[in-house]
Amino acid sequence: MLFNTWTFCAFFAVVFALYCLLDHRWQNRLLLGASVLFYGTWNWRFVFLLLATASFDYFVGREIAKAPGSPRSRRWLIGSVVVNLGVLGIFKYFNFFVENAQALGAAFGLSLPSAVLQVVLPVGISFYTFQSMAYTIDIYRGLLLPATSVWSFLLFVSFFPHLVAGPINRPQGLLNQCERERVMTWAGWRSGAFLFLVGLVKKVAIADQMAPIADAVFAHPRDYTGGQALLGVYAFSLQIYADFSGYTDMARGLARIMGFELNENFHQPYLSQSITEFWRRWHISLSSWLRDYLYIPLGGNRKGLSRTYANLIVTMLLGGLWHGASWTFVLWGGLHGLYLVAHKVLLDRRHAPPSALLPVRLLKVFFTFHLVSFTWIFFRADTLHQAFNVIRALRGRFPEGTGTWDPSWNVSVIALGLLALFLLDLPQYLGRSDSAVLTWPLFARAAALFVLVTLLVGTRNTRPEPFIYFQF
Amino acid sequence: VFAPRRNLATVRPVRVPWALILALGALLAFDQAVRRLPDHWCDSTVSIPARVAFVRQQLVPQAPHPRVVILGSSRSALNIAAGKVEIAAGLPQGSVLNLSVPGVAAYGIHTMFLAERPRILGARLVLYNVDEFFLTGLDSEFMLEEPLRTQLARPALDQKPRVLLDNLFPYRRRLPWVLTRAEVRLGLRPSLPSLGYRIVDGRLLRLGAEADPDHDVDHLLATIENYYEESRMVPRSAELLQVPGRAAREAGVRFAYVQIPNRPTHKRLVLERHGAGYRTHLARMEAVASAVGAPFYDWSEGFCRMGDDAFVDGVHATLAGAELLSRCVGEWLKTREELRAAR
Numbered sequence: 001m002l003f004n005t006w007t008f009c010a011f012f013a014v015v016f017a018l019y020c021l022l023d024h025r026w027q028n029r030l031l032l033g034a035s036v037l038f039y040g041t042w043n044w045r046f047v048f049l050l051l052a053t054a055s056f057d058y059f060v061g062r063e064i065a066k067a068p069g070s071p072r073s074r075r076w077l078i079g080s081v082v083v084n085l086g087v088l089g090i091f092k093y094f095n096f097f098v099e100n101a102q103a104l105g106a107a108f109g110l111s112l113p114s115a116v117l118q119v120v121l122p123v124g125i126s127f128y129t130f131q132s133m134a135y136t137i138d139i140y141r142g143l144l145l146p147a148t149s150v151w152s153f154l155l156f157v158s159f160f161p162h163l164v165a166g167p168i169n170r171p172q173g174l175l176n177q178c179e180r181e182r183v184m185t186w187a188g189w190r191s192g193a194f195l196f197l198v199g200l201v202k203k204v205a206i207a208d209q210m211a212p213i214a215d216a217v218f219a220h221p222r223d224y225t226g227g228q229a230l231l232g233v234y235a236f237s238l239q240i241y242a243d244f245s246g247y248t249d250m251a252r253g254l255a256r257i258m259g260f261e262l263n264e265n266f267h268q269p270y271l272s273q274s275i276t277e278f279w280r281r282w283h284i285s286l287s288s289w290l291r292d293y294l295y296i297p298l299g300g301n302r303k304g305l306s307r308t309y310a311n312l313i314v315t316m317l318l319g320g321l322w323h324g325a326s327w328t329f330v331l332w333g334g335l336h337g338l339y340l341v342a343h344k345v346l347l348d349r350r351h352a353p354p355s356a357l358l359p360v361r362l363l364k365v366f367f368t369f370h371l372v373s374f375t376w377i378f379f380r381a382d383t384l385h386q387a388f389n390v391i392r393a394l395r396g397r398f399p400e401g402t403g404t405w406d407p408s409w410n411v412s413v414i415a416l417g418l419l420a421l422f423l424l425d426l427p428q429y430l431g432r433s434d435s436a437v438l439t440w441p442l443f444a445r446a447a448a449l450f451v452l453v454t455l456l457v458g459t460r461n462t463r464p465e466p467f468i469y470f471q472f
Numbered sequence: 473v474f475a476p477r478r479n480l481a482t483v484r485p486v487r488v489p490w491a492l493i494l495a496l497g498a499l500l501a502f503d504q505a506v507r508r509l510p511d512h513w514c515d516s517t518v519s520i521p522a523r524v525a526f527v528r529q530q531l532v533p534q535a536p537h538p539r540v541v542i543l544g545s546s547r548s549a550l551n552i553a554a555g556k557v558e559i560a561a562g563l564p565q566g567s568v569l570n571l572s573v574p575g576v577a578a579y580g581i582h583t584m585f586l587a588e589r590p591r592i593l594g595a596r597l598v599l600y601n602v603d604e605f606f607l608t609g610l611d612s613e614f615m616l617e618e619p620l621r622t623q624l625a626r627p628a629l630d631q632k633p634r635v636l637l638d639n640l641f642p643y644r645r646r647l648p649w650v651l652t653r654a655e656v657r658l659g660l661r662p663s664l665p666s667l668g669y670r671i672v673d674g675r676l677l678r679l680g681a682e683a684d685p686d687h688d689v690d691h692l693l694a695t696i697e698n699y700y701e702e703s704r705m706v707p708r709s710a711e712l713l714q715v716p717g718r719a720a721r722e723a724g725v726r727f728a729y730v731q732i733p734n735r736p737t738h739k740r741l742v743l744e745r746h747g748a749g750y751r752t753h754l755a756r757m758e759a760v761a762s763a764v765g766a767p768f769y770d771w772s773e774g775f776c777r778m779g780d781d782a783f784v785d786g787v788h789a790t791l792a793g794a795e796l797l798s799r800c801v802g803e804w805l806k807t808r809e810e811l812r813a814a815r
Binding site: 445 | 479492496
């Protein structure tokens with residue numbers, strides 16, 4: 001059930017109407033039931049997996065809380081981490097490791113037995129596993145008290161707006177909201193609905209319009225000239241941001257309508273002036289999770305320069321692998337790790353403060369955007385071979401340009417997409433609020449809504465496109 | 473359990489969403505305004521009228537008084553070189569006029585017929601090359617800019633939300649054309665003449681789109697996988713196909729529907745995957761042709777020995793492939809009685 005479908009609109013309308021009628025305790029049960037139904041529409045069998053792992057973590061959380069930091073609670077924590085990563089490993093990485101072990105064995109003349117699992121990947125498993133793990137780890141660290149009710153905890157893990165593609169919420173925020181009585185306000189309804197509309201416009205009017213260009217280039221890179229391949233890569237850069245941040249806006253908007261507040265996940269990442277800044281603005285919930293639960297426990301920057309660089313690379317490699325069991329994601333993460341190390345080396349060697357001149361800042365934004373766009377090639381490609389073919393196409397190795405290319409796919413379409421994204425983000429950037437538009441005078445607000453609704457109606461396709469991050 | 477009074481107490485005071493009401497009102501007014509724009513404001517320079525105009529400007533001066541006229545889409549535009557046909561058929565220069573237009577279907581060809589009607593009906597023989605999707609394909613990329621598309625789709629409105637939205641808000645389909653026109657004027661978008669076409673021997677040549685023996689045939693096949701489904705047949709398309717045939721018969725001009733060869737691998741895969749549908753398509757074309765008393769020649773089999781290397785993709789010929797097919801067409805024209813006096 002995709003957010004950008006009429007089915008979901010009907011589902012939400014029913015859930016929200018009932019939600020308004022019930023008291024807090026029954027609201028949680030209703031939302032849990034709705035979340036199970038929402039998740040079950042993809043594959044009902046995995047509902048049991050979701051509820052089983054979440055229930056296990058609830059139980060472990062209670063056991064750890066009896067003596068946080070003790071050897072006994074440590075054993076419980078290790079058990080929880082092993083179970084969570086084990087489930088993730090079986091469903092997401094088992095085939096990847098077996099296939100690579102076989103390939104490695106074959107390289108040394110060994111024939112390893114074939115053991116490939118024929119299972120589909122449960123939607124959103126990476127998101128809810130990380131969220132659940134944060135709960136037990138934080139209780140162990142003494143940062144959190146265990147949930148008072150299993151219903152609240154199950155809702156915290158499975159809350160349908162964020163269940164399949166995040167943001168990854170910390171228990172200190174969302175779990176508390178599940179346990180406390182929530183307040184719905186007119187301002188919350190208004191800003192939640194507006195945020196949902198903005199997200200929908202990002203998805204339908206930008207991401208879905210960019211998708212055919214990127215799809216064409218990445219499907220048959222050898223059929224496209226250097227210029228066309230470059231447009232394809234730019235198109236994907238815009239598509240993935242509009243798609244993922246659009247989903248997050250919709251999720252946050254839906255939650256806000258019901259009185260919840262989910263984490264911010266993006267903060268105009270393509271305006272970053274360095275790769276370090278990019279990671280403070282892109283997929284904030286994942287990058288902060290990796291920082292707090294992986295990078296800092298590995299030693300962070302407290303154990304010397306070389307260890308800091310190694311920690312950065314390991315964190316980003318695992319961050320890449322989190323996205324999917326493929327060497328393309330590993331390379332994507334590795335590249336970002338190298339970028340971060342390179343930036344840190346530069347920062348450490350520079351003594352003068354960074355230039356505040358606008359042209360210099362714009363140049364940095366331009367440079368950072370292109371560094372990031374280059375890594376998207378590996379993120380988008382199905383195989384390394386395909387990724388390298390796209391790079392070859394970018395270098396003009398296939399000048400014939402025999403691929404199907406719609407004349408409307410040109411620089412102006414990319415520029416329009418970029419401009420639209422910039423304008424959608426600008427009020428938030430200037431007003432420091434995701435619904436700053438709603439504070440504008442009446443006619444300005446009406447004009448903004450007119451543009452959004454006109455774009456939405458004008459660009460809607462027959463078939464709703466799924467969100468890219470659903471596959472993770 | 474039920475606590476609506478307490479839950480909703482914090483929501484008050486509920487205000488009238490004036491901004492939303494104003495925005496929706498502005499949307500309706502905007503739609504009405506775009507609906508009333510004159511057509512010529514909405515035609516982009518890559519639209520069908522622009523494509524037709526381009527082909528007319530480039531090709532008609534080379535054969536202002538043709539004996540043979542060829543109509544069709546990019547397949548016949550790129551695959552048949554009029555100059556080579558003339559040489560092979562022993563016809564004088566300027567006898568064969570290829571009025572095929574890239575990127576069109578039945579409606580686009582109909583537009584060309586209306587524009588060049590006197591010249592076409594002044595010829596001795598008219599060949600109309602038919603693609604598989606001419607009778608169908610409301611969602612095919614070639615139909616997206618066809619002005620009659622929404623009219624053609626009316627019987628199936630309830631099944632097509634996009635068409636429904638197009639009808640509710642006509643700005644959806646007109647606005648892109650206005651934007652395209654603006655983009656071309658600003659130099660941001662190429663128009664058809666600057667897309668890289670030039671004329672060689674009375675044939676359109678798309679620069680940079682020549683021989684690729686390794687072209688992925690599946691890529692094109694994927695785009696045509698449902699061309700043959702009965703549910704996609706549109707009677708209005710068949711009527712448009714018959715208009716020039718009927719007019720030619722009334723004017724006493726010989727007229728034939730043809731289907732030129734495709735890449736052999738492509739044809740083989742079509743037969744493997746859509747064999748029944750393809751045969752039904754041939755039967756449908758026979759019916760369309762016989763309704764106007766014209767023959768339908770299936771040249772896709774045994775007419776001309778064109779190998780995979782004669783094609784850029786599944787259906788478009790290379791320069792060498794076009795020369796080969798043109799020679800075959802010329803040889804065939806040699807046998808035509810109606811052209812005897814012209815030779």
